Structures are given as C-alpha cells and as structure tokens.
Amino acid sequence: MKRWIAFWNIMLKDMRAYYLKPPNISWGLIFPLAWTGMFYIRSGADSVDILSLLPGVTAISILFGTTSLLAVTVTFEKKNRSFERLLMAPIPLELLMLAKTSGAILFGVVNAFVPIAAAAFLTDLSGVDWSTLLPAIVMIAIASTFLGLFIAVSVSEVFEAQTFSNFFRFPMIFLCGLFFPIASLPIFLRPFSYLFPLTYGVDILHGAVHGAAVQTLALNFAVITAFCLILFFFSLKNIHRKWIV
Amino acid sequence: MNKRPHPPAMAADDPQPLIQVEGLTKTYDAVTAVDQIDFSVATGELFGFLGPNGAGKTTTIALLTGLARPDSGSIRIGGIDCTKNPKAAQHLIGVVPDESNLYPELSGFDNLCFCASLYGLHAHERRTRARQLLQTFSLAEAAERKFAGYSKGMKRKLTIAAGIIHHPRLLFLDEPTTGIDVSSARQIRQLIADLHRSGTTIFLTTHYIEEAERLCQRIAFIVNGRIVKTDGVAELLQPEKEKKVMMIAVANSREDLCSRIASAFPHFHFQASSAEQIRVESDHPISIGPLVRFIEDQGAEVMEARRIQPSLEQVFVRVTGIELAAMKKEKEKGGNNR
Ligand SMILES: Nc1ncnc2c1ncn2[C@@H]1O[C@H](COP(=O)(O)OP(=O)(O)O)[C@@H](O)[C@H]1O
Numbered sequence: 001m002k003r004w005i006a007f008w009n010i011m012l013k014d015m016r017a018y019y020l021k022p023p024n025i026s027w028g029l030i031f032p033l034a035w036t037g038m039f040y041i042r043s044g045a046d047s048v049d050i051l052s053l054l055p056g057v058t059a060i061s062i063l064f065g066t067t068s069l070l071a072v073t074v075t076f077e078k079k080n081r082s083f084e085r086l087l088m089a090p091i092p093l094e095l096l097m098l099a100k101t102s103g104a105i106l107f108g109v110v111n112a113f114v115p116i117a118a119a120a121f122l123t124d125l126s127g128v129d130w131s132t133l134l135p136a137i138v139m140i141a142i143a144s145t146f147l148g149l150f151i152a153v154s155v156s157e158v159f160e161a162q163t164f165s166n167f168f169r170f171p172m173i174f175l176c177g178l179f180f181p182i183a184s185l186p187i188f189l190r191p192f193s194y195l196f197p198l199t200y201g202v203d204i205l206h207g208a209v210h211g212a213a214v215q216t217l218a219l220n221f222a223v224i225t226a227f228c229l230i231l232f233f234f235s236l237k238n239i240h241r242k243w244i245v
Numbered sequence: 246m247n248k249r250p251h252p253p254a255m256a257a258d259d260p261q262p263l264i265q266v267e268g269l270t271k272t273y274d275a276v277t278a279v280d281q282i283d284f285s286v287a288t289g290e291l292f293g294f295l296g297p298n299g300a301g302k303t304t305t306i307a308l309l310t311g312l313a314r315p316d317s318g319s320i321r322i323g324g325i326d327c328t329k330n331p332k333a334a335q336h337l338i339g340v341v342p343d344e345s346n347l348y349p350e351l352s353g354f355d356n357l358c359f360c361a362s363l364y365g366l367h368a369h370e371r372r373t374r375a376r377q378l379l380q381t382f383s384l385a386e387a388a389e390r391k392f393a394g395y396s397k398g399m400k401r402k403l404t405i406a407a408g409i410i411h412h413p414r415l416l417f418l419d420e421p422t423t424g425i426d427v428s429s430a431r432q433i434r435q436l437i438a439d440l441h442r443s444g445t446t447i448f449l450t451t452h453y454i455e456e457a458e459r460l461c462q463r464i465a466f467i468v469n470g471r472i473v474k475t476d477g478v479a480e481l482l483q484p485e486k487e488k489k490v491m492m493i494a495v496a497n498s499r500e501d502l503c504s505r506i507a508s509a510f511p512h513f514h515f516q517a518s519s520a521e522q523i524r525v526e527s528d529h530p531i532s533i534g535p536l537v538r539f540i541e542d543q544g545a546e547v548m549e550a551r552r553i554q555p556s557l558e559q560v561f562v563r564v565t566g567i568e569l570a571a572m573k574k575e576k577e578k579g580g581n582n583r
C-alpha cells in the first residue's frame with residue numbers, strides 16, 4: 001500500500017510539475033498538431049489518403065510526446081540531484097521507474113488522440129478496428145517512453161538527451177513505415193527498419209485503420225512487448241551501474 | 246561549554262547500535278574516498294563526523310543511504326544488514342544532503358507533501374505534517390511560494406523538514422549549516438538540538454569544529470578517508486582540561502625571546518604561535534608574575550596574558566595535525582561556494 005502511495009504521487013508530481021508546462025505542451029501537442037495539419041492539408045480532403053496517413057501521424061504524436069518528457073523527468077532531476085531523493089526512498093527501483101514513466105505513457109496515449117480527433121472531423125472512421133487500435137496505441141506509448149527512458153539514463157545533460165533522442169526519432173519517421181511502406185525503402189535500409197519497435201506498432205495501426213498490415217498481429221504485439229521489456233531492463237541496469245556507483 | 250544538555254557519551258560498544266559500520270572502503274578511480282572506517286552510533290545519539298573538505302564525509306553518507314556501493318566492509322542499520330541491499334533499511338532513515346535538492350517547480354508545501362508520499366504517508370497525514378513543519382521551521386509564510394524562489398537559508402530549512410517529514414528513526418545531516426547565513430545557521434542548530442532531544446538519532450557531518458563541539462555527543466575525526474579518532478566530546482576534552490594553557494601577547498620582542506624564555510622556565514612548554522604570541526603550556530598552574538617580569542627584562546612589552554579554555558579545536562589540531570588556519574580556509578571556500 002505504502003509503495004502505491006509513492007507510485008501514484010510520483011506520477012502526479014511529474015504531471016503537475018512538467019507535463020503541463022509550455023515546452024512539453026509544444027512538443028507533445030502543438031508539434032503533432034502541426035504534423036497532422038501539414039499532412040492533411042497536403043492530402044486535400046481525400047478521405048482515403050487521410051486514413052493511410054493517420055497511423056503515421058498518430059505514431060509521431062506518441063513518439064515525440066513521450067520521449068521528450070523523459071529528458072525532464074529523469075535527466076533533469078538527475079542533474080539537479082532531486083532524483084537522489086527517489087533513490088533513497090524505500091521504493092524498489094523497478095516500481096520507481098514505472099512510476100517515473102507511467103505519466104509519460106499516459107501523456108503519449110492522450111497525444112495519440114489529437115490526430116485521431118482531427119481525422120474524425122475530416123473523414124469517416126467507422127471502419128477502424130478500435131479493439132486493435134487502442135492496445136496498439138498503448139504499446140507504442142510504452143515502447144516510446146521506454147526508449148526515451150533508455151536515452152535519458154544513458155546521458156547526463158538534458159540537451160544530450162534531447163539531441164540523442166532526435167538521433168533516433170527522425171530516422172524512425174522514415175524507417176518505420178509511417179508514411180510509406182518499408183518495402184519501398186532501398187534494400188540496404190530495410191534491415192534497420194526492423195530494429196525499431198515503432199515499425200511493429202505502426203504496422204498494427206495500419207492494419208487497424210485501413211487494413212494494410214504486413215506482419216501478423218500476434219507477431220507485431222510479441223515483438224513490441226519484447227522491445228519494451230528489453231529497453232526497461234537495460235535502463236534499470238544502466239541506473240544501477242551508473243547512478244549508484 | 247558545560248551547558249551541554251545531553252547525557253555523557255554513550256559507549257561505543259552498545260550491544261545493539263543503530264548504525265554499525267566495519268571496514269568500510271570506497272574508491273573512486275585513484276582516490277580512496279573512504280578507507281577502512283569502523284564506527285557505530287547508538288540509538289538516540291547525536292554522532293558527528295568532523296573533517297575538512299574532501300575527507301570522505303559525503304561519501305560515507307552515500308554509502309550508508311544507498312547512493313553508493315561499498316568496495317568492501319559491512320553496514321548494519323537498525324540491525325538490518327544493508328551491505329548488499331541498501332534498500333533494506335531505507336524506511337528507517339531520513340537524509341538531508343549537502344545541497345538543497347527539492348523540486349524548484351513545486352511550492353514549499355507541495356514539496357513536503359511529495360516527500361512524505363515517498364514514504365507512504367496518507368494524504369491527510371502528509372498535509373498535517375507539512376503544515377506543522379512549515380510552522381516549526383518558520384516557513385509558513387512561504388508555504389505556497391515555489392522552492393526556486395527561496396533564499397539559501399530557507400531552502401536548507403525546507404530540505405531538513407523534508408528529511409524528517411516521515412519521522413525517521415535515524416537522520417543523516419550533511420553539513421547542514423555550510424554556506425548559510427548566520428541567523429539561519431543558528432536556527433538550524435537549535436532545530437537539530439530539539440530533534441535530538443525528541444529522540445531522533447542523528448548522524449551529522451561538519452567541518453565547523455565549534456558546531457561539532459556544541460551539538461554532538463560523540464565525534465569521529467575523519468581525514469583523507471580515515472577515521473583518526475572517535476570519542477565522546479567530554480572524553481576528548483578531558484586531557485586538555487588537565488593542561489593549563491596561556492597565551493601571552495608581546496610587543497617589541499627579539500626574535501629569540503621564545504628560546505630564551507624556554508631555557509629560563511624549563512618546567513613550562515613554550516611555543517611561538519606568531520611573532521607576537523607565545524603559547525605557554527604546563528601540567529601545573531602557571532603563575533604569571535615571573536613570566537611577565539622576565540619578558541620585560543628582555544626589553545619586550547607584555548600586552549596581554551590570558552588563560553585559554555580547553556576546546557575541541559586544540560584536540561583536533563593535536564590529533565589530526567591539521568592547522569586551524571587550513572580548516573578556516575576550507576570553511577571560507579565552503580561558504581562562498583554555495
Ligand atoms: N563520485 C565521485 N567520483 C570521483 N571522486 C569522488 C566522488 N565522490 C567523492 N569523490 C572524492 O572522494 C573524496 C571524498 O569526497 P567527499 O566524500 O565528498 O568529502 P567530504 O564530504 O568530506 O568533503 C574527495 O577526494 C572527492 O574528490
């Protein structure tokens with residue numbers, strides 16, 4: 001019980017202190033809105049096009065919303081030493097890091113609905129398979145958040161975390177099949193696509209929104225879950241190795 | 246100096262000490278920050294770690310609180326072996342780090358409530374306790390202001406409040422008054438004494454000798470990662486009390502005055518602290534008349550002669566070989582840094 005009080009309050013504190021602040025609103029909401037607007041305007045009001053764009057835009061919203069938060073909730077707090085408070089509190093490290101990430105995961109899920117809501121105004125979403133879409137959104141949010149966590153615990157400065165995550169984020173936009181299929185990538189780039197969890201998540205979204213998945217649902221969910229576990233495990237290992245010296 | 250309210254130092258061989266450290270060692274790259282230290286702290290004790298900057302005080306606290314892993318040695322807190330699992334005893338302890346590291350974005354009140362939640366206090370209890378501590382630390386006025394806007398003294402006070410909000414049995418205080426204005430420092434010392442009186446066991450590090458002497462019951466002198474002496478304050482002062490020490494201030498003295506006076510009074514021990522200061526030490530009462538007459542016969546003038554009260558400073562200098570001037574310099578460094 002005591003641990004859950006801690007868990008809950010860590011999550012709430014991060015949300016209050018950081019998530020609703022201008023820089024994060026801009027990364028988390030305005031940036032995806034801008035992307036959404038840009039793509040929808042380019043595609044005109046053609047409803048077929050919007051459905052094929054929606055998975056990519058949704059994935060970007062989640063990716064940028066979550067990863068930039070970890071640079072603040074983890075790297076910044078490490079830098080100003082308030083993270084030491086958490087390490088000295090009687091909370092298992094696993095639970096602590098889940099608390100530090102769960103707010104970002106939630107934020108990612110909320111972000112996903114910015115482009116979905118926009119799309120609902122422009123086109124008919126009745127063909128969408130929500131029971132697949134929703135778990136996929138949650139899994140993408142978890143994987144992106146843990147990717148952000150992995151980066152955040154590997155560096156010591158906030159700007160390093162931001163730079164390092166862009167190093168991953170921008171290639172992912174092109175490599176993960178967000179806006180065009182991986183099959184259309186040059187053959188030497190294709191193997192890299194499969195190194196990113198987002199590839200599998202976006203494939204589920206494509207399947208759920210306009211029935212264009214490449215891999216089976218089971219494979220996609222299995223791989224993205226495996227990515228989450230591996231990223232979380234290595235992040236904890238990094239904290240143990242580098243922060244408790 | 247004799248109005249220390251605490252009982253005499255507790256025996257180090259308490260059968261169930263709250264902290265028991267044996268052979269603790271920690272090396273960073275080439276630096277042995279903590280080198281084979283042993284000590285124990287009894288329940289209810291106010292134990293001081295006194296040493297200059299870089300002595301290994303902060304590292305010792307990091308090792309005991311789970312922020313650093315020892316290379317060797319063992320740590321027991323409250324009877325729990327936390328050498329391998331520092332999490333095991335974290336519910337018993339509160340820590341006030343050397344830097345005030347609360348959340349700049351949150352108000353004083355929210356900071357305290359959050360820290361209480363980390364230890365599982367319920368919402369009602371968190372708020373009551375936070376309000377009560379803000380009162381005690383005279384921060385009630387600033388309760389709703391962001392921590393970022395607090396002065397250094399206020400920040401330190403709130404950090405101490407955060408360290409005790411969950412009623413820890415054992416409190417670690419890392420240089421609580423370093424770099425703080427005089428009046429806040431005085432208030433903080435008073436709060437520490439009150440906390441101790443109310444039953445909290447306290448592990449305090451400091452490089453202020455007077456602070457250690459005023460507050461602590463037992464003190465370990467730590468230099469270069471090694472504990473050079475551990476004893477009760479009263480016991481440390483005892484040998485100094487048996488000695489009589491005088492300082493004589495002279496003017497117009499010749500350079501060899503000290504050696505002349507030493508051969509004239511062979512049963513006293515003389516030492517020229519500076520060109521104008523002569524320190525006289527003896528196991529017996531020093532009668533001042535003959536000394537003054539002798540000095541004046543040498544053509545010098547006696548400006549002042551005064552008895553030196555026994556103090557921990559003398560003990561520290563004797564035991565560690567560190568001159569007070571060096572500690573004072575450290576102090577100023579520490580003071581300006583923060
Ligand atoms: N994380 C660290 N990495 C490298 N050296 C360190 C680290 N922490 C402390 N040290 C070194 O260990 C020694 C003891 O430091 P510290 O425990 O901070 O001393 P104190 O608190 O008594 O001033 C110093 O020489 C310091 O430079």
Ligand SMILES: [Mg+2]
Pocket residue numbers: 299302303304343419420
């Ligand atoms: Mg220190």
